Amino acid sequence: MLPVTLTGASHCQWICQLLLPQSTEFEYIYVVQGGSGQAVTCREDRARRFTSPQLLSHDHQHQHLVIHNDSPLRISNARASWITTGLVGLEHKDFNCSLVSVVHLLFNFPKLRQRLIDTPQYKGRPYSSCLSTIFKDMEQGQQTDLAGLRSLVALSSDAGEILNIILCEVIDEISRSNSVLDNNNMGIRHMFEGDLAKTAIVLDRNGNIESVKSHSEKFVNIILPVRGFVSLEESLKVYQHNIEQVGTTTFETIVAFDNMPDVFVVQLDRAHQQHDHHHYTKVTNRFSFPKRFIPVNQTVYGIKAIICHQGDSLNDGHFFAYVRRGKQWLKCDGVSIEQVSRKMAFYDSFGGSPNDGQAYILVYEKQDGSPTGAPAP
Structure with missing residues (x-):
């Protein structure tokens, strides 16, 4: 609409x-x-x-x-939000703001949305069927029920965990939809799933190699720590090549991205374990991230969406999402969907205090065209 x-x-x-x-x-x-x-x-x-x-x-x-x-x-x-933005909001029920934010995010990928709507609903595809019904209702401007999807993700209240579960399950269900994978099935997998290789090297006190272990794995997101870093680029650099000294032994870890997905999801780890108190506190320090960056091999990504967490503890607080549609930024917070400035959606998500809405999940989309890509609004 x-x-x-x-x-x-x-x-x-x-x-x-x-x-x-x-x-x-x-x-x-x-x-x-x-x-x-x-x-x-x-x-x-x-x-x-x-x-x-x-x-x-x-x-x-x-x-x-x-x-x-x-x-x-x-x-x-x-609904007012549907008239002014063409999008329908989702009601917060039973502390499901994390799930609501994830659904808003996924709905704004047209290729995924249409593929799920077009996929026949079968009992063996619970995630795809639930999202198909939800997306149909949202396209028609109707209020929808997230109870079925909520039951599938069980008791998880973390937006990052919920997004990871849904993406992995949907990719698996769509891939199994036909005995022979068609281009659409492969397209959804390639859209969200990538491949990486991890190498762990152990060195003795003299720098001699004691062991080398390597393995490959698929990923739909990566988790980067916020504590001790000031920016996404800095944290990603250490994630790709990290060296730690424990006593006289050196542990070196190297991560290489072999195949990058069209949608690059980064979850920011804002948890810090308090060893003396045996609990976790939330890291609320300022953490910047670019509108456009090149994580590997000259592949240019532009920011597409941001899920934020507001509150001083990860055990409670509130999740909401910012989504970019063209050059327009929208804030999706339950039933409320409103157009906001780029400053509010982007720069205000860097955090710095518990009262801010700190970025918790960053979603980047591969840019079309030349290796240098197109600027992200």
Whole structure:
């Protein structure tokens, strides 16, 4: 659906917004009541052409439907966030803000969303089926129930763990959807899953190699520590090549990314164990990250989404998400979805105090085009 912008001084009231129940020539019908009391309908087809434009017009540059109006709107069956942003919010229930943030994030990857909606629902594909139903409701601007998905992720309340579980399960379910993998199946796997190789080297006090062990593994995210670092680039550099001295023995770890996914997910480890008190505290120090960076092999990634955690403890607090759509940033916080500035979404997520919303999950998307890529807004 197109977001709606109000302008002008015509006489109309917004009545309702209807999604046609069956797949037909048109996707949406917009109904507007004029000053005379007569209803004017506007149909939007798949090419986003409109009929009955007396009270409505289409801003092609910003992809908005413009309703000319000089009085308060009367809304019957459309949520305010859906009218202003084209997205429907999700209700927080039973402390599920972490799950809500993850669903908002995944919904904003059109390729994944459409693949799940098109995938037939079977009992053997619980994650894909749940997300398919949820995404269909969200596309239609309807409130949806996350209870089924909540039961699948069990009692996990950590957004990073939930995202990892859902991605791994969906990739596995979609890959098993046909006996022979088609391009779409492989595309979803390549979209989120990468390959890396880890090498562990042990050196004695004289620098002689005592042992070398290597193994390869697949990943859908990596976890980088925040404590002791000031930026993503600094933490990633140590993750890729780390040297630790324990007594007279040196432990060296080397991580090489053999195959990078289209979507690079980084979870920031903000937990610090207090050895004296046998519990964990949250690291809230300022931690910067770039809008655009090259983690390996000249592959350029631009920031796509940020899941933030607000609070001074990882055992409670609140999760919400910032998502970039084109050059527009949206804050998705439960039922509330609003357009925000890049500063609020990006720079304010660096953290620095418990009252800030500190970045907890960073989602980068591979840039199209040349090796230098395109700048991320």
